[in-house]
Amino acid sequence: MFQVRxxxxxxxxxxxxAELLASAAFREDRHAQAFxxxxxxxxxxxVMSFCRIDDKPIRTHEPVTEPDALIxxxxxxxxxxDLFAGLGPDGYMLVNATRGFGELGLDxxxxxxxxxxxxxxxxxSLAMIHLGxxxxxxxxxxxxxALTWAVSLDSVLAAINERFTGKVAEGxxxxxxxxxxxxxxxxxxxxxx
Amino acid sequence: xxxxxxGSRAVAEAVAMCRPQVICAYPITPQTHIVEAxxxxxxKEELAAEFLNVESExxxxxxxxxxxxxxxxxxxATASQGLLYMSEAVWNAAGLGLPIVMTxxxxxxxxxxxxxxxHSDAMSQRDAGWLQLYAETSQEALDLHVQAFRIAxxxxxxxxxCMDGFLLTHASERADIPEQAQVDAFLPRYEPRQVLDPGExxxxxxxxxxxxxxxxxxxAYERMRQALELIPAVRAGFAAxxxxxxxxxxxxxxxxxxxxxxxALGSVLGTIKDTVDELRASGRKVxxxxxxxxxxxxxxxxxxxxxGARRVVVVERALAPGSGGIVTADIRAAVDLExxxxxxxxxxRAVTRKSLLSLLQTSELPSLTFLxxxxxxxxxxxxxxxxxxxxxxxxxxxxxxLGITASRIG
Numbered sequence: 047m048f049q050v051r052x053x054x055x056x057x058x059x060x061x062x063x064a065e066l067l068a069s070a071a072f073r074e075d076r077h078a079q080a081f082x083x084x085x086x087x088x089x090x091x092x093v094m095s096f097c098r099i100d101d102k103p104i105r106t107h108e109p110v111t112e113p114d115a116l117i118x119x120x121x122x123x124x125x126x127x128d129l130f131a132g133l134g135p136d137g138y139m140l141v142n143a144t145r146g147f148g149e150l151g152l153d154x155x156x157x158x159x160x161x162x163x164x165x166x167x168x169x170x171s172l173a174m175i176h177l178g179x180x181x182x183x184x185x186x187x188x189x190x191x192a193l194t195w196a197v198s199l200d201s202v203l204a205a206i207n208e209r210f211t212g213k214v215a216e217g218x219x220x221x222x223x224x225x226x227x228x229x230x231x232x233x234x235x236x237x238x239x
Numbered sequence: 240x241x242x243x244x245x246g247s248r249a250v251a252e253a254v255a256m257c258r259p260q261v262i263c264a265y266p267i268t269p270q271t272h273i274v275e276a277x278x279x280x281x282x283k284e285e286l287a288a289e290f291l292n293v294e295s296e297x298x299x300x301x302x303x304x305x306x307x308x309x310x311x312x313x314x315x316a317t318a319s320q321g322l323l324y325m326s327e328a329v330w331n332a333a334g335l336g337l338p339i340v341m342t343x344x345x346x347x348x349x350x351x352x353x354x355x356x357x358h359s360d361a362m363s364q365r366d367a368g369w370l371q372l373y374a375e376t377s378q379e380a381l382d383l384h385v386q387a388f389r390i391a392x393x394x395x396x397x398x399x400x401c402m403d404g405f406l407l408t409h410a411s412e413r414a415d416i417p418e419q420a421q422v423d424a425f426l427p428r429y430e431p432r433q434v435l436d437p438g439e440x441x442x443x444x445x446x447x448x449x450x451x452x453x454x455x456x457x458x459a460y461e462r463m464r465q466a467l468e469l470i471p472a473v474r475a476g477f478a479a480x481x482x483x484x485x486x487x488x489x490x491x492x493x494x495x496x497x498x499x500x501x502x503a504l505g506s507v508l509g510t511i512k513d514t515v516d517e518l519r520a521s522g523r524k525v526x527x528x529x530x531x532x533x534x535x536x537x538x539x540x541x542x543x544x545x546x547g548a549r550r551v552v553v554v555e556r557a558l559a560p561g562s563g564g565i566v567t568a569d570i571r572a573a574v575d576l577e578x579x580x581x582x583x584x585x586x587x588r589a590v591t592r593k594s595l596l597s598l599l600q601t602s603e604l605p606s607l608t609f610l611x612x613x614x615x616x617x618x619x620x621x622x623x624x625x626x627x628x629x630x631x632x633x634x635x636x637x638x639x640x641l642g643i644t645a646s647r648i649g
Contacts, residue, residue, distance in 0.1 A: 065245070065411045072243035072413060081410035103413075105509030107406045108591045 047100040048196050049110045053129055054119030054182075057089040063117065063183035064095035066209060070187070070201035071099040079104045092123055099196060115194055117186050118142060119169070124150055135159055138194050140229070142169040142182045162236040165193060165229055172224045177217030188222030192229035199226045240416050246377035246407040247272030249414045250342060250400075253381040255286045256422040257340075257388045259314040261306035263291045263299040267321040268354050269404035270344035274316055296321040300328035300339075307337035308443050310434040312388065315339070318404055319346035322360045326367070329397075333368025333459065335444055336432070338391035338398070340384065341369075345505070345556075346404040347586040351634040355587020356404040358504065358556040361533075362565050368459050370398040370466055371534040372486065373504040377402075377412040382485035383531075385417070386473050388426055393469060394462050395432045401533075403506040403556075405587070417481055425480045463535040470532050488537035490529035491544045493519065497526030499599065500545055502570055503554040504530045507583070507590050511554065514595040525599055530566065538573040545570075551578045552604065554590070558582050563607050583610035616640055 050067060054060035061082040068080035076099055083094035096110040115138035116130065123129055124141070133139065135158060141147075143166040147156045156164045167189040169182035177184075184206050191199045199222070206218045242249075251273050254262075262281070264274035280286040289306075293299045299315045306313040317325060322343060332339050343361045347353040361371055372387060374380035380402040387398040402408060433443055447455055467488065474487040492512055494500050501511055508529045518525045528544045530537070545551055551574065553567045562568070564580035571578055581598060584590040594611050598604070619640055623630045630636070 068411045069243045072241075077413055078243060079410060079412050081405070105512050106592065107403070107410070107506040108510050108589050111591070 047098055047104070048115070048194075049113050050097045050099075050115045050117060050190075050196075051110045051113040051132075052095045052097070052117045052119060053123050054093055055089075055123070056091045056093045058093075058119050059181050059183035060093045060119055061095045062209070063119070063187060064097040066183065066187055066202070066205045067097045067190070067197065068099075069205035069208060070191075070197040071097075073201045073204050074197060076101060077104050083109065092126065114138065115190070115196070116140070117190060119182050119186060121145075121150060124152065130155070133159075136163075138163045139165075140186060140189050140193050141166045142186055144168045144171060162233050163193065165189070165232050167225050167228050167232075169221070169225055172221045172228070173217075176220035176224060177214070181218075184218035185221040185225035187225075189225035189229040191222075192226045192233065199223065202226075240418075242414055242416050243411055244377070244414050244416070245272065245409065245411050246380055246402065247344075247409065248276050249377050249381045249412075249416065250384055250402070250408075251276035251280070252416055253384045253422075254314055254340075254342075255280050256417060256419050257314075257385060257426055258286075258312065258423075259288050259340075260311035261289045261291065261303065261313045263293050263302040263306070263313070263315045265293050265296050265299045265317070265321065267296070267318050269346055269356075269408045270316045270318045270321070270342060272408060273342055273344070277314075296325035297328055300325040300332060300341075303339045303341075304328060304332050304335065304337055307332070307339050307431075308335070308433070308435050310429070310431045310436070312392075312429045313337075313339045314341070316342035316344065318344040319348055319354075319360045322364060323348065326364065329364055329369065330367045331444070332397045334455070336395040336459075336462075338388075338395050338429075338431075340387045340391055340398050340400065342380075342384070343399050343401045344404040344408045345401050353586040354404075356406050356556070357585045357587070358401070359558075359585075361399060361401045362557040364399070365534060365565065368396070369534065370396060370463075370532065372398065372400050372532055373530065374400065374402045374407060375490075375506060375508045375529060375531075377407055377410065378414045378483075379485050379531075380407055381414055381416070382477065382481070382483065385422055385425060386470075386477055386486045388429075389473055389476075390466065390469055392427075392429050394466055396459075396462050396466065401505065406506045415481075415483065421480055425477065466532075466535045467537060467539075470535075470537075486531055488530075488532045488540045489544055490531055492527040492529065494526035494528055494544050495547070496524055497547070498524040498549045499552060500526045500528050500548040500550075501552045501554055501599070502528045502530060502541075502545075502566065504533060504566065505556065507554060507556065510590055510592055511595060514592045514599065517592070517596060518599055523599070533566070533569075536569045536573075538569070541570060541573045545574050545576060548576060550604075551576050552581060552599065553578060554581045554583050554595075554610075556584045558585065579604040579606055579608065581608045581610050
């Protein structure tokens with residue numbers, strides 16, 4: 047089982063992102079489960095969502111406390127307590143930020159992990175370019191596909207096109223592609239180095 | 240057709256395929272997505288139903304009663320305080336023998352106000368005369384609605400389908416959505432036993448005095464006994480028509496040689512199955528009995544499934560203050576075994592495999608355990624209460640001790 051925890055703020059599409067990931071995995075004939083952290087929904091409040099992916103039916107209904115991957119939609123949450131709780135040394139993390147881990151004050155933290163599994167991607171900027179709104183969810187999923195290969199970019203794009211229509215679908219898909227390329231290049235640079 | 244779908248949406252699609260003629264809706268978290276989806280279908284004319292936005296839950300059930308008495312297949316959904324607010328009408332629907340189907344998206348009851356899941360709401364209506372069926376997964380929630388209309392209309396009793404709020408209503412899971420033709424073949428047209436018809440006038444709901452009230456209640460008791468026979472038959476019919484095993488009275492999991500059997504209802508069953516598998520792998524003979532039909536309570540089926548056990552652990556998502564476990568009381572009446580009650584998952588507290596493992600590895604459990612109780616927090620408040628008469632409101636005191644500003648994961 048592959049377990050993902052999303053952190054973001056109310057209004058950023060944190061729940062939608064987890065549902066899109068589940069939908070992408072479903073398209074690959076895998077079992078998936080996505081659910082929100084059940085907080086009181088308020089714009090701007092810290093929000094979590096979860097996604098599990100497995101080859102067999104998923105029976106548990108507990109929250110993800112030991113994630114294989116974290117997706118951080120809002121870098122202003124980075125220094126809140128418990129954000130990284132349960133992430134093991136083999137874990138993945140993708141942060142929506144325009145600055146590197148050094149500037150984010152996480153240089154020491156990332157040393158405990160496989161360096162090529164922890165990356166930043168400017169998902170909000172990519173969303174602004176392609177979608178015209180700073181909604182980073184789709185871009186982060188594109189980047190996530192390149193980071194973990196837990197789902198393919200094609201499945202992410204298909205999930206986006208199923209959920210949205212017209213320009214919103216096009217913009218989100220373009221942002222996801224751009225983030226995929228960005229993360230793939232970053233990973234290759236780290237792997238070569 | 241297989242879909243990755245939100246639980247509420249899956250239920251809405253199933254309800255729509257049951258062709259309800261009247262849907263009454265009043266929004267309350269975590270039920271709202273279901274009636275929102277149904278209202279959209281009515282608006283788009285995908286569903287030919289009368290959709291009534293009513294002014295309260297009391298009105299929702301009252302309208303459902305009127306509609307059912309006029310011969311319409313009627314549906315509503317609610318949760319928590321909403322169920323309490325309609326309680327008088329809930330009892331009336333059962334007393335009148337009207338086959339309304341209602342989703343209860345299980346949520347805690349205040350005070351303190353809490354929007355998260357437990358079973359206090361449905362349990363508070365345990366004796367209202369409704370059938371109560373509890374879903375383990377989104378798939379089962381969907382399937383139980385189709386079965387609920389069939390059972391309700393055959394017996395002329397109302398049925399509550401209970402699904403865990405948020406845990407199922409807001410979770411995206413894989414579900415097999417049936418074809419309309421399958422549902423049509425399974426669910427015959429509603430033929431009311433009683434109907435308000437100006438052409439053939441009758442009165443429904445007259446006063447009944449001591450001369451016949453006991454007999455009215457006896458007939459209700461008798462219908463519940465019939466339900467115990469009908470529910471397994473509907474499960475079998477459903478399996479034949481849909482190729483899926485859903486519903487029924489109870490669902491045993493690895494109980495045959497089990498020394499300890501856990502009993503539970505709802506979505507926690509999945510988490511417990513994972514826990515049972517892990518305990519089995521370490522050589523512990525543990526099993527699980529899921530109660531799908533809590534009302535009527537299937538005492539004989541429970542007895543059969545628990546017969547060989549040495550110990551029964553009832554995991555309950557509600558509490559009867561001054562008594563203990565609500566489900567436990569029924570289990571105790573059914574079997575003469577050592578029974579331990581575990582109160583778990585109140586007000587949305589996560590029931591984790593880790594806590595269940597540690598619980599079930601304990602050989603001597605007390606008769607009542609509060610799973611993951613923060614005893615330090617409780618003791619601090621108890622100390623405050625003995626130190627000063629005006630110790631203040633306990634919930635706020637506890638939150639202050641925790642330094643809570645936002646809700647946490649578990």
